Amino acid sequence: MSSQGNGLPEDKSWPELELPELLTSNGTVRALHAAIETDWDSLRRSGCQTAAGRASWKHIIHDPVAGLLAGETYLRSIFEKIKKDRLNNAREISGVILAVRTLWIDSKLEAALDSFDGAGAQVVLLGAGMDARAYRLSCLRESSVFEVDFPEVLQAKTAILEAAVGGIDEQKQPILKAKSLSRVAADLTEDDWLQKLQISGFEPKKRTVWILEGILYYLSHCQAIKLLTIIAEKCQLTHTVLLADFMNKQATKLSSSTFHFHCDWPDELLPSLGFSDVTLSQIGDPDANFGLMEDPLNLFNKLRSLPRSIQTHPDDGTPCGRLYLLQASGSPNQTDS
Incomplete structure (x- = not known):
């Protein structure tokens, strides 16, 4: 279904709320x-x-x-x-930023897996939460997927999905699209999460796509840098791809009690940690639009027109809170370049 510039379907209708x-x-x-x-x-x-x-x-x-x-x-x-x-005829419909982020990660994930020339790869979702990519993306058919999160989160998720199996409506039962799925109970702020990942079957020397979606800014600066460094070190072992989103400092001020880590220049941070190829997108960019951000007066398009160093909008003095989408990669033959 095609959409207007603010994410609304062209007929201006919206799917009604349907509770499963x-x-x-x-x-x-x-x-x-x-x-x-x-x-x-x-x-x-x-x-x-x-x-x-x-x-x-x-x-x-x-x-x-x-x-x-x-x-x-x-x-x-x-x-x-x-x-x-x-x-209210809002220029940005609630959830549009999440929709764009989801579609951006989906598209970059598929492209990364395609670049591996059909070779089976690992996909690791850190702070996976209630993510269901393993059940909806056919590009994962040759991939081993690992979901890492708190034990109680994974236990609840597993129980909910198990309840759906054998339900009344066979067409709505979850069907695994990935080659395999392993859930790894671990706290990313502790030092043993990588060990637990490897015990669950993760192979450090196998090509891997790491997904950090909506997780980094919940961590402290020290915790986030440590996490990113561990992933960057894998570039010395194998072809490694990172897909992640970063808030700038102004964005974390939206909830200073919830959001902690921020980075105004993640495209400079990631190379310093060991990634050799880094690209940054902002919501509304050509590869982060998906037909949902066509209105030039959309908040995100107005931000894109300003230099990233500007902290407050010159028109109204509002904070320039930005969400950056980062793709980074590296491999053993690139790390010295």
Whole structure:
């Protein structure tokens, strides 16, 4: 379905809120989501919010289990925000930045796997949350996928997906698209996550795509740099690709209690850590648009027209909060170049 510049379908309609049947009929699933809302902190709950965003943009992102993983509360919340934006003729519809980020990572992931000439690769999602790429991307058919996150997050995710298997509607049951999927219970702020990843079957010398989506800014500066350095070191062993998003300093001020790590120049940071090929995109760039950012007065297009060094918008004095999308790579024969 084609879209207008603000992400709305051309007929200006929006898919109605459809709660997955299991969210209302399955006691186990309802109990799991109730526990998520009461027991999890904002970092853990962010996975459900991301899933809700993907479910609400289903005319753009085809994720069969996003709604189930999101839960009723987060689904209703994002749909109410979208309804309000549409009534106000907003230039940016809620969730559009998440939709663009999802599509950007999907497209770069597929291109990276294609560049490996059909050779099976590993794909590691750090802070995977409720991500369902292993169930929706056919480009993963030759890839071993590893999802790394807190034990309670992966346990809840596994239980929710298991409840969907054998459900009433066979067409909506999750089907694994990846060659294999391993869930690795680990805390990325601890020193043993890489060891746990290798125990789960990860091969350090095998070509790998690392995905850090919506995770870096929840970490401290020290934790984020350490994580990125560990990944960069893999460039000395094998062809390594990193796909990640970074907030600049002004963006983290949106919630100083939640967001910590920021980087105004990630395209300079990553080469200093050991990546030999780094490209940066901003929301709205030609490769980070997907027909959702055509309005020139869209907030993100207005930011793109300003030098990245400017911290406040000259027109209204608002903070220039930016989200950068980074693709970085390296391999043993490039690290000295």
